[in-house]
Amino acid sequence: MQPTKTLVLAAAFAGLAISGAAAEWPEKPVTIIVPWSAGGSTDQVTRVIAGELSDALGQEFVVVNQPGASGSIGTKGALDADKDGYTWTAGAAQDLGSYGVLGMLETRIEDWNLFLDVANVSVVGVNADAPYEDFGQLIEAMKASPGQIAVATAGISSAGHNAIEKIKNAAGIDYKHVTYDGGNPAVISTVSGETEVTTQLAAEQAEMIRGGRIRPLAVLSESALELDGYGSIPPVTNWLADFKAVPNYFGIWTPKGVPDEVVAKMSEAWSTRIANSDKLKSYAANRGAQFAPFSGDDAQARVMPAIQAFSWLMFDAGKAQNSPEELGIPRP
Amino acid sequence: MAKADFVTSIVVILLGLGALVQSLRMPRFEHLQVDPYTVPGIVPAILGAVLSVMGAILLVRSILRGGWQIKATGFGGLIFNPATGRLAVGLALTLGYAAGLVGRLPYWLATAVFVFLFVTVYEWSATDNSRRRVMSLATALVLAAVVAVVVTMVFQLVFLVRLP
Amino acid sequence: MLEGLQLFADGLLGFATPQSIFNVLWATLLGILVGMMPGLTATLGIALMTTLTFKMAPGDAILILICMYVGAIYGGSRSAILLNIPGTPASAATTLDGYPLARSGEAGKAMAIATSGSVMGSIIGMLLLATIAPVLANFALEFGAFEFFWLAVFGIIISGHLTSLKDPLKGWIAGFLGLLAAMVGQEGIHAYQRFTFGYIELGGGLGLLPALIGAFGFAEILVVMTQPSYQLVKSKVGSVIPSPAEVFRYSRTIVRSGIIGTIMGIIPGVGEDMGAWASYAAARRASKEKARFGSGSIEGLMAAETGNNAAVPGAIIPVLTLAVPGSAPAAVLLAAMFIHGVRPGPLIMIESPAFVYEVVAMILLATIAILIFGLMLTRPLLLVLRVPRERLMPIIFVLCTIGAFSIASRVFDIWVMLFFGVIGYAMRRMDYPMAPLVLGLVLGGILDKSLRRGLVLTDGNLTEFFVRPISAVIWIASLIVILYSVGPVRRLFGRLAGGPTVDDKGAGSG
Structure with a gap:
């Protein structure tokens, strides 16, 4: 009796496997x-x-x-x-x-x-207690002390790194690159003050911007970003006219x-x-x-x-x- | 345990030194002007060094306890030990299934074969009563079928895993 | 405060529908089953349910996810006690005392204690979540690179010490081997492939879960199968319901573990597993019966189980108030909240305080459900111990294999599981504990990146690592544990404390 049961089950499974071939996508x-x-x-x-x-x-x-x-x-x-x-x-x-x-x-x-x-677009955000009121002031500060201002990103080749590298090329500044395990940890480090600036995606900063923990200075795009519950973030082209944002x-x-x-x-x-x-x-x-x-x-x-x-x-x-x-x- | 410590401490020291050497040979990316404190080798080098030191402490301790002495019976006793035999059977069954059958046979079949063999191999040798052996074979068969079906069904239909 | 109570009552009443109660029951039960099975973890369970509950209303969906979370963290204790195999990483500390209790015929009692610990842990965490969430959330922000570095070191030191009390050196070696194993694969800053020897699959590193399943599950199978004869345990019946008096006796342990577990939960990236370890360590230090720890201490089991379940509400605190996950399962929970249009974050107490108290109510419901199932399932689960090893072990191995595979649908993970199983077996035969090895795999990445990040931030100045207040507390605590295990130093401590029985009096008073 037992072997029969096994055989029946085996046959049932074989049937299940064969029927996987034809039919219309998606059928599993x-x-x-x-x-x-x-x-x-x-x-x-x-x-x-x-x-x-x-x-x-x-x-x-x-x-x-x-x-x-x-x-x-x-x-x-x-x-x-x-x-x-x-x-x-x-x-x-x-x-x-x-x-x-x-x-x-x-x-x-x-x-x-x-x-x-x-x-997604990148946003330049700074800790709410940082002295920079607009993107121009941040660029000035970075020029005044090259390589001293810590910028948090999700790592090499991340969206944030890409953003700050472009700013570096366009504005001729230098910065201290601090990498984190992802966009959110990078943003948190700026909230807690471990780093002063983050250039991660708007999606990753949205809650902190709305909560007043991060002050957004500029969005890396040619037009302003309207964020629900915050308002308008000015485009980087207000300060760097020939910045190409994609x-x-x-x-x-x-x-x-x-x-x-x-x-x-x-x-x-x-x-x-x-x-x-x-x-x-x-x-x-x-x-x-x-x-x-x-x-x-x-x-x-x-x-x-x-x-x-x-x-x-x-x-x-x-x-x-x-x-x-x-x-x-x-x-x- | 002193002898085991003696052997493992040497393994740990070699592993630690190996990691240390490998870490020191990791790139420093000078040409990319990266921050020197971010180079990949720092932490593994520290870990390798700490492991070697801990291995050395263990080595010294095991030598003080006489772990370096090799007894003539040690090796033969290890091979012809019933526990070693049981380990070999266990390893053959489990590795044969996970590294051999899974992925080659349909998952449910591989699982059924494994469960059947596992139960049979161990229970066959445990008794020489033929009636019991038949009972054990029957149980193994039922168990194999049930496990294969239930695991396949649950993982495929409930957890939506695409089985190997 | 009163307003909070009102909102909490509203939240609870909102779930007093047959539909919600049904959801709580099946989701918690599924969570317990997921937690029990090696390889299926809380993270996986929540991720899976996120997809399946996508079409539901946000409240229902999040209720199901929280029940899954609480259930899975609790469920891991069942296999830890019965089989010496932690169902999820969070239950590794539970095996230390839970399994010895089961082997001495007290499995029913052990499961009852674990149930009451988990329930009390959840409730303490929940109360902390309800009362001081915003304050506690800001505490999470105090943890930067320096603190994380020391926390990783501390984790290895205490778990190495606790799992190998006779010989902490071996526990630490196992822990550092785990840290070194965590270095394999692409590192997190330059994407350089460390120790991969040109093998592509190693680029992704050695998976934590396959390693856990191998080092505990497969190794345990080998240990059991190589024993000449294996006595089935006759469990005492009639002890499956925790007696209130016994629970009350450990009230100090419960409260302490609950608070420690919650704090560990709050710290981002450090989760339920550290909650259990830290509570266990603290319970042992404060205990009058230290000698029983590791060989069937009720107190130790209670501490570990209270600690890991308290970490669940703890990990939800920063999710709600900062949109920062406190642990891996909480990260998935956060994602699910975003998907359902709930916006946790700094504004939540202003925008939708009701939601915070709804979550509190959800945790309470899940906690009640684990209590019910915990008591109901104890007797049926005891049957597991009556199955002969020849029949039980192949089933467990099948689950280990499919569990390792199903994490990411990769055959390579089965190989990792087998590798750690064989290594784990060999190490256990030589008296090396497995738990620090697995914890090392968890903490290796944190240690690596925190150290390098800290050095970048300070331009290589090491003093920051030592002088920041939280850093200082953690490194001094680690140092005490290390020094205490060195014989002469311990005797010195003992003399300072004025006690003759050095091992029992502890270094705390010295």
Whole structure:
């Protein structure tokens, strides 16, 4: 009797396995690999997206965190997975496009189907007790004592580091770079006074700005940032007229080579569901991000400026292993 | 324990020194003008040094307690020891499953085979009563089926894990 | 204060619906099961439930997540007591006294004590959360690079000392091996690959959870299977409900552990595991029966379990008032709050004070649920001890394997689990404790980055590390623990204290 039972169960399982081949995508849960730890800015927005997609496509979208090596380990997982549309990954397009240049992963931005959700901007914020009332005063102070003012970022090649490096080039200043494990710890260090300045994303500073713990001096963009519950943060171009700011797009993506049907269905979900998602819109407004539901060629064109700027910044600083030129990234 | 301490202290010292040497050879990124206090080798070098010192203290202590003496029976006794035999069986079963079967066979099948073998191997040798052996085989079979099905179902359907 | 009480009552009444009560029950039960299984941790459970509760109303979703959190931290104690395998890292200290109690036939009592400890810990943490959250939150900001560095050192020193009382040197060696193992992989400042020897998978480092599952779970399986005969334990029946008198007897331990656990929870990045260790250490120092610690002390078990559960509300304090997570599971909870449009942060007491008290009410409900399930599940769980090892161990190993794998769906993590299992087995045979090794893996990254960050901030001036007030307290405490374990120094302390039985009187009075 017992062996029969086992056989029946075995047959049932075999059936389960075979039925996985055909049918319409998605007919089993879809995995989105977040290559950063749970709770970070990529994780948060991706969980909003996963919830909306689960609803729209009638299958669970499961978020799996695989942090490590600036997101390249999790991204590699998605790159190496079966091209069946059941494995996606998420993050900032600027990172995805520059892994090749930095020698972390052999991939180019054109190898991916991009589905963008929000664009984040960096904000220069200082401790509420710091003496700098506007961005001009901060630049003066940095010029007066080069390399003495501590700037907190989420680490080398993070959005915050990228921002302060651009300011350094544009204003001719020098600073003391202090790195933290992520955007939030960097912001906290400025709140507690361990560092004086942070240049992390608006999303990561939003609560502290609203709470009066951080004074925002400028946003790295060409127009002012309106933050719910605070007001307007002036653009950096008020002080550095020829500063070129490019938005940093976030989204989910899967490698090219997945069935056309997957891309078509996702594009449809993107233009009907995500583009009208109140949850994503209010999330973005809350966190000081721009709502950016783009996909396809439009998305490819939008992410390129940030990849160009960052890749060449790294290459010119001698921190890149491969020339952006050879990887099809023209100098901006 | 003095002998175990003697052996492990040498391992710890070598490990600590190895880490120290490796750390000192880590890049300092001078050409990138990085802050010298952020170079990657600082902390592992300190840890390696501390480990070597602690290993040295342990080494001295174990020598004072006579741990360096090698008894002739020591080695043979270790190999032909029933505990070593049981360890070898345990390792063969577990490593064979986790490093061999999982990922090659369908997950549920690998798990069923492992549970069945594990129970059978240990219970077979525990008795020579054939009736008991049959009972044990039957139990192993049921247990294997139940564990394979329940674990597969729970992790696949409840925790939404894509099984290896 | 009175207004707070009113808001708390409103919050509690708001959850007095059949739907909410049903949610509390299933979420807590699932949390306990997740906590019991090696490999499934509170962090994983909350992350999973965040996705599954996405469509629910914010209040319901956050209620479920908090029940999951409290349940999982509590659930880890079950496997720690019954199998000597901590279900989550938070229960590593619970094994020290819980498992010896179970082996001497007192598993029922041990589980009852753990339940009452967890419940009391939750309640103390909850009261602190409700009364002085804003003040406590600012305390978290006092911890900078220097304090984190010393805290990591202190963690290794006390856990090495406590898990290897006869020979702390070996505990510290295990701890430093853990710290060194944490150096493997890409480091956090220059993204340089340390000790990877060209092996790509090592770039992500050795995962904490696979290491934990291996060092405790797999190693324990090997230990059990290599014993010639294994006596099944006959547990005494009738002792599964904690007697109020017994709980009252340890009221000092409970209150102390509750406060220490909450404080450890508040400190960002230091979580439930340190809550348990620090409470355990403090309980041992203050105890009249030090000798029993590590071989089945009720007091020690109570301290560890009170400490880790008190850290849960503790970790939620900075989540609510600063939007800074106090521990890894709390980080996911914070993310879930953002996703549901709740805005924790410095403004919360002004913008939506009601939400703070709703969270307090949620913790209370989860606590009541663990009490109910704790008492109900004790008897069925005792059956685990009656299963022969030949049948129990393969099941546990299957769970260890799938647990290691499911953290990040990586086969490499199974290899890490196996590696730490074999090493852990060998080290245990040579009397090295495993808990400091695992704690070293947790704290290695903090130690590394804090030291370098501190040096950058002060341009290499070491005095800052020693003179800042909180730093000074922590390094002096670490030094005392080290000196105390050196024989001659201990005798000196003993003479100063004027007591003949040096080991029992302690260095505190010296």
